[in-house]
Amino acid sequence: DAGVIQSPRHEVTEMGQEVTLRCKPISGHDYLFWYRQTMMRGLELLIYFNNNVPIDDSGMPEDRFSAKMPNASFSTLKIQPSEPRDSAVYFCASSLGQGGYQPQHFGDGTRLSIL
Amino acid sequence: KNEVEQSPQNLTAQEGEFITINCSYSVGISALHWLQQHPGGGIVSLFMLSSGKKKHGRLIATINIQEKHSSLHITASHPRDSAVYICAVSSSRNEKLTFGTGTRLTIIP
Numbered sequence: 001d002a003g004v005i006q007s008p009r010h011e012v013t014e015m016g017q018e019v020t021l022r023c024k025p026i027s028g029h030d031y032l033f034w035y036r037q038t039m040m041r042g043l044e045l046l047i048y049f050n051n052n053v054p055i056d057d058s059g060m061p062e063d064r065f066s067a068k069m070p071n072a073s074f075s076t077l078k079i080q081p082s083e084p085r086d087s088a089v090y091f092c093a094s095s096l097g098q099g100g101y102q103p104q105h106f107g108d109g110t111r112l113s114i115l
Numbered sequence: 116k117n118e119v120e121q122s123p124q125n126l127t128a129q130e131g132e133f134i135t136i137n138c139s140y141s142v143g144i145s146a147l148h149w150l151q152q153h154p155g156g157g158i159v160s161l162f163m164l165s166s167g168k169k170k171h172g173r174l175i176a177t178i179n180i181q182e183k184h185s186s187l188h189i190t191a192s193h194p195r196d197s198a199v200y201i202c203a204v205s206s207s208r209n210e211k212l213t214f215g216t217g218t219r220l221t222i223i224p
Contacts, residue, residue: 031210033210033212042214042215042216042217043201043203043214044214045211045212048210048211050210055209055210056209056211091157091158093158095210097210101145101146101163101165101205101207102163103148103160103163104148104160104212105160106150106157106158106159106160107157108156108157109157109158
């Protein structure tokens with residue numbers, strides 16, 4: 001079975017541009033997570049979905065960030081407008097849930113650089 | 116104080132040495148996760164455990180629920196074990212993971 005698939009793997013864009021990151025979770029997984037990793041702050045949860053519904057978005061840094069999950073096999077994380085401080089590696093993960101007793105499966109990440 | 120503390124932050128060892136990485140947490144958990152991240156790479160789940168011990172190849176993970184402490188051991192370490200090892204805990208109240216800051220392991224040939 002294919003793992004979590006993220007695209008693009010790398011994105012370099014100029015400040016102010018809109019950035020869209022994409023994620024395809026593992027088929028059958030009902031939880032999807034978006035994380036951001038930086039040297040300063042490590043891994044941080046941005047938002048997670050259960051059955052395509054956002055459950056907790058308290059980690060989303062500000063209104064410039066938005067995430068959607070229109071169906072069980074696709075999610076997007078959008079940054080508009082982007083800023084240099086958004087530069088980071090963004091990971092998507094999925095799991096079967098069940099009260100924290102299931103492992104999360106991570107994608108390879110999107111390395112984002114905002115110039 | 117972070118909810119999940121790892122030690123050491125950095126560890127350098129010779130090939131073949133026995134490695135121990137420690138993780139302490141201060142909250143109630145449903146499970147503890149050990150993750151591995153190679154330089155520039157993705158994140159792989161190594162273990163998820165809520166009691167006792169698990170073994171996979173040369174890797175062993177233990178947890179002591181009463182002491183809120185877990186260890187990850189690597190026997191006969193190899194340069195390919197060089198990576199960042201991250202401890203994370205999950206709560207039964209929700210699916211969120213709380214992460215430690217990671218331990219950067221370097222194995223010298």
